Amino acid sequence: MARAEVLCIGTELLLGDVLDTNSQFLARELALLGIDCFYRVVVGDNPERIKECVRQALGRADIVITSGGLGPTADDLTTECLAGVFNAPMDMDEEVLAFIRELFASRNIKMTESNRKQALRPRGADILPNPVGSAPGIVWQLQKADLDGAGIESSYVSALGRDNPYRVILTFPGVPSELKAMWTETAAPYLARYYPAGTIWSTELKHIGIGESALAEKYAHLLDLPNPTVAPYAGRWECRLRVAAKAASQEEARLLAQPVVDEIRQGSGVTLYGEDDDTLEAVVGRLLTGHGKTLSLAESCTGGLITERLTDMPGSSRFLNCAVVAYSNASKVELLGVDAEVLNKYGAVSEEAALAMAQGMLKLSGSDLALSVTGIAGPEGGTEEKPVGLVYVALCAKGAGVEHYTRKLSLGNRVNRSEVRWRTANQALNMVRLYLLEPAALKV
Amino acid sequence: MARAEVLCIGTELLLGDVLDTNSQFLARELALLGIDCFYRVVVGDNPERIKECVRQALGRADIVITSGGLGPTADDLTTECLAGVFNAPMDMDEEVLAFIRELFASRNIKMTESNRKQALRPRGADILPNPVGSAPGIVWQLQKADLDGAGIESSYVSALGRDNPYRVILTFPGVPSELKAMWTETAAPYLARYYPAGTIWSTELKHIGIGESALAEKYAHLLDLPNPTVAPYAGRWECRLRVAAKAASQEEARLLAQPVVDEIRQGSGVTLYGEDDDTLEAVVGRLLTGHGKTLSLAESCTGGLITERLTDMPGSSRFLNCAVVAYSNASKVELLGVDAEVLNKYGAVSEEAALAMAQGMLKLSGSDLALSVTGIAGPEGGTEEKPVGLVYVALCAKGAGVEHYTRKLSLGNRVNRSEVRWRTANQALNMVRLYLLEPAALKV
The missing domain is CATH 3.30.70.2860 (Alpha-Beta Plaits)
Incomplete structure (x- = not known):
């Protein structure tokens, strides 16, 4: 199998000013082509350090892929650093220059002197066309003699045959849409042709x-x-x-x-x-739709999170009619019809309260199922008896006698508020899932 | 200035199975501490390659920060690779072991033999506590003699004084919430103390x-x-x-x-x-608390998102009593008391319906303010007259004659469902903010 190394160039990446999404794209694409990738290196806009990384990458991979540093400004250094490693002169590519001129004209933007720089390429390298921007990349095939001449030692013995280039460098701009277009249109077919691995x-x-x-x-x-x-x-x-x-x-x-x-x-x-891309809420939504069941929710400590997750997907109106976020005791009594006595006797965070909330919601909504949650999300409000992270979940189903299930969760006080809410939502959604799939699992 | 190198460990990162957000967090945090970062390297779960990267990083940076590879399974190799570089024996940390035991017990999960591994640390390293998970990291201060003993050559001459450790390694798990908590609670103060740079x-x-x-x-x-x-x-x-x-x-x-x-x-x-860390919802929450006002919500297309955002912060019960997610027309009529005639005449997505929802919610909840949202989040359900992205928001305030404000949003059909919901939530929250700050701005 061929081996690639990805080199991301740009000080903004090291400073965290942008989230690097190119790396994930390239990683997935290389995997699809059956090309191994053992290292990814991020380096700033510093010529010495860029060259050092290029030399190291050429010493341990067949294919070196760079992103970033192809723009028109002074801190865009990739192409000249590559030329520098091999002491190659830079040639102006007249075709590219004409293309850039035309692009600027068509966009009604003045082309600056610095944009000419983007038409330069090291002698021996080919252009990797950019269908959506002004900065093309290069494809540069190198021989063992080139590396020897540049004093690059390679401990890596490639398993590839003689038909492959000894090494190849591909460069891309850092703008994700340009990188993706160039990859898909030119680089991926090129790599698939030269490295027809699995x-x-x-x-x-x-x-x-x-x-x-x-x-x-x-x-x-x-x-x-x-x-x-x-x-x-x-x-x-x-x-x-x-x-x-x-x-x-x-x-x-x-x-x-x-x-x-x-x-x-x-x-x-x-x-x-x-x-793969399934989310727990999407799975629950599909199950509800498939079973032709509707769900309503009465949330307290999760504050609408479960409803929000369920309605974030298209078509959720098919299985979800309504929900109530009953934060205060008064709203539990007035909106959901929870008996004030239950709250007084057992507290708002209790199995009894959870059950009364779900039963009230079932009645209020007329849906097939009602799910309720009440608990202490923290960081305040916990007591010794009822610590932060204590949550009760109840699920009621319409029918003779009202079928119901409850769960007590102890999520611990070391987990922050958002995590308590998220974990509670997962457990609650999973109860609905299990109810629809295999109610016996809920009885454990 | 001190120099750090970040080493992200995990095959899933090289394969693109997860988007690496830790790197951006660490990059920003290092910049805040005035610590340079010249390289970031991503390597898979391979012991030889991990060790090679560690040696290289120690040769060119004062501080080596790793993320990933601290879990309980066989492909979690970070700690043993670090020990391997220095030929250090691994000691069982009894305190950490007891902590892990307790954590599992409190969560009612069976602790497996493999979890014991997470309590191992190389002799000479200290524990970097993990306040939110089972895998702690290490802080390992190293002397020049340690590097010499390990045969690590360093071309880098640090500009730091003798009071600094010669090198230090800090390890973190790959789970972002754990890495962040450990960084904030322990690592950042540690680095600020030892490297009080600019x-x-x-x-x-x-x-x-x-x-x-x-x-x-x-x-x-x-x-x-x-x-x-x-x-x-x-x-x-x-x-x-x-x-x-x-x-x-x-x-x-x-x-x-x-x-x-x-x-x-x-x-x-x-x-x-x-x-800085202010969120729009936190600002609105603070304003409501400051003004001693309560808010209730009637959400349709946002499906609980606004309520969820407002209740994600501690103390939200002070200003939020309850909310209703009224997805179906029936629930708008039955729960919120919207006149069915209004829905028939103007449709559920109309200024009139939004206003009736807010007015109904105001009455139902007895709160000072009621906010309502109705719209078409898409991707389906749009018509020529009422396209995807059309949303109405209404805000009503209790008082003589019921003061009210409405907004029509046209978010466009090129925006996906989640974005329509998010943008609507921002606009709606901003209406509450403006109402409390400068009601005149709402009348524009």
Whole structure:
């Protein structure tokens, strides 16, 4: 397999002034092409340090991809640093110059002297066209003699054959839309042609109700597989197993991964809530729609978070009629019809209050299901008996006798308010999911 | 100035499975401490490559910061790789072990054998406590002799004095909330104490109701200042001016920036809604509390988002009693007492419906103010007359004759559902802010 190294150039990246999204794009694209990437390096607009990073990258990868530093200003140094490493003269590319001139004319912007710089390229390099901006990149194929001449030592012996260039450098501007367009139109086909390796197919299997270490233990026998690989990741009160397979084509890779994916699907049962881009709320929404059930909510400490998550997806009006955020005791009594006696006797944060809120909401809304939450999100309001992080969730279903389920959560006082709310929302959403999927799991 | 290098460890970062937001956080924080950062390196879960990167970083920076690889599973390698570089034995930290045990017990989760690994630390390193998760990091001060012993050559001659550690390594887990909490509580004070370099003081002046280019034009004369510097950034339906000054101390830097900050505060008037960590919802919450007013909400297309944002801050029960998410027409009529005739005649998305919702909510809740939102968040449900992105907001205040204000927003159909909801929430919250600050601004 070919090996690439990504070099992101720009002081703004080191200062955190911009969030680097190019790296994630390039990483995914390289994986799809079946090209390994072992290092990504971010360096500022400093010629010595840029050149040092280029030399290091050429010493340990077949393909060096740079982003950033192709603009017209004085701190855009990428092209001249690359030329500098190889002592190559810079030639003006007349075709590119004409293209830039035309681009500026068409946009009715005055072309400045500094824009001429963007038409320069090191002798021997080809232009990597930019279909959406003024700064093209370069594709520069290099031979072993070029590296020897530049004094670059390489400990890395490529596994590639003689048909491949010894090394290649591809440069891109830092503007994400330009980088993406150049990658898709030119760079990706170029790399696929010269490095027709395999590709990686991957999927994320998302779990809830099981910890990362328990998940890793359960599937310990899969974690050392060479292909497909299986790796656990902790998320925000959920965890994921990533299954990835390498093969010559996406279809082959998927087939290779399938038995492992199937084994996990089988083994995880209801703790597996979704895959890839699925969110817990989207899964719950799909289940409600599929079962033709409507849901209403009575939220206290989550303050509308569960409703907000459920309604963030298109079509949520099909399963959600209404919700009440009953923050004060008075609103619990007046809006939801909770018996004031229940609040007096057990407190607003109690199983009894949660249940009364859900029952009240069920009646008020006429929906099939009602979910309620009451708890102490903190940082204040906790007592010894009822500490921050104590939350009660109740789910009621319409029908003879009103079927109901409750959960007590102890999320701990070391978790901040937003996390208490988020985790509560996940647990509450999961109760609805389990109710629709396998009510028996709720009775545990 | 001290020099840091950030090392992000995790194959998922190289594969693009997660977007790396830690790097931006660390970059900004280092800048605030006046610590240079010349390189950031991302490497996968491979022991040889991790060790190589650690050695390189120690050879060119005073401070090495790692993120990722502290979890309980077999591909979490950071701590053992660090120990490996220096041939240091790993000791079990009994205090950390007891803490992890307790954490798992309090969450009612079974602690697995693999979690014990998280209590290991290289001999000589101290624990960097993790207030929100099970994986602590380490702070490891190293002497020149340690590097010599490990065969690490350093071409870098630090400009720091003898009072500083020769090198220090700080490790953090990859989970952003944990990394941030550990940084803020322990690492930042530690670095500030050991590396009291010059520093950057900066503030973000957050604006709403004015665009980025208009803001840049208004303050064009400030944008080329050398120190303090002023830079505009576009946010999510808001924009910010960042004022930053460099000096020997925070106080000196702040004084240097003060005149510029004052000029902007003066010039921006009510378009400046807050500074630094202020959120629009927090500002509104503070104003409500300060004025001793209560607010209730009737949300339709925002689905609870405004309520959720307002209740995400501690103490929100002081100003928020309750809210209703009235998604269906039936719930607008039954819960909020909206006249069905209004919905029939003008439609649910109309100024009249918004007003009736706010008036109904005011009556239902008995609060001082009621805010309502109705609109078409998309992607479906738009018509030629009422396209996606059309939203009406109404604000009613209790009193003789019921004072009320309405706003029509046309957010356009090129904006996705989440953005329509977010922008609507910002506009609605800003109406409450303006009402409390300067009601005349609402009458425009």
